[in-house]
Amino acid sequence: MTKYIWFKLFAILFIVGVLIAICVVEDRVVVSSLNEVKNYCYEIEETAKKNGIVDGEVASLVDNLEYSWIVNEGKMCFMVNHKSIEQLGIEIVRLKTYIDEEEPIEFFVSLEIIKHYVETFQHFMGASFHNIL
Numbered sequence: 001m002t003k004y005i006w007f008k009l010f011a012i013l014f015i016v017g018v019l020i021a022i023c024v025v026e027d028r029v030v031v032s033s034l035n036e037v038k039n040y041c042y043e044i045e046e047t048a049k050k051n052g053i054v055d056g057e058v059a060s061l062v063d064n065l066e067y068s069w070i071v072n073e074g075k076m077c078f079m080v081n082h083k084s085i086e087q088l089g090i091e092i093v094r095l096k097t098y099i100d101e102e103e104p105i106e107f108f109v110s111l112e113i114i115k116h117y118v119e120t121f122q123h124f125m126g127a128s129f130h131n132i133l
Contacts, residue, residue, distance in 0.1 A: 030121075033072035044065065048104075070089075088117045092114065
């Protein structure tokens, strides 16, 4: 084989390798970001059921969730259409509103909506061989 064929083969393998690495990094960022939101949701739910929603600890956890989501959303916007994930941020803001208005039913419904979004996002944002092609 000539040097040209070896170079061409190496270039193709290098490009495919880089694409696979990008897809794996994308998958890890999305999965870790969404798992962090899900973990916060379960922690908020347990604390709210134990202490009620008008509690400093619940408010602090919701603030931490909001901050975490803002940071992770910034990372994810490079990989995913922002319109696809903005509803999660809106629901997090609603959590804060329901705490202020002392509406526990709406608070828990909004928390369930956030968990549903997280599970849905994990299914359609995961790594795929279509991303490589």
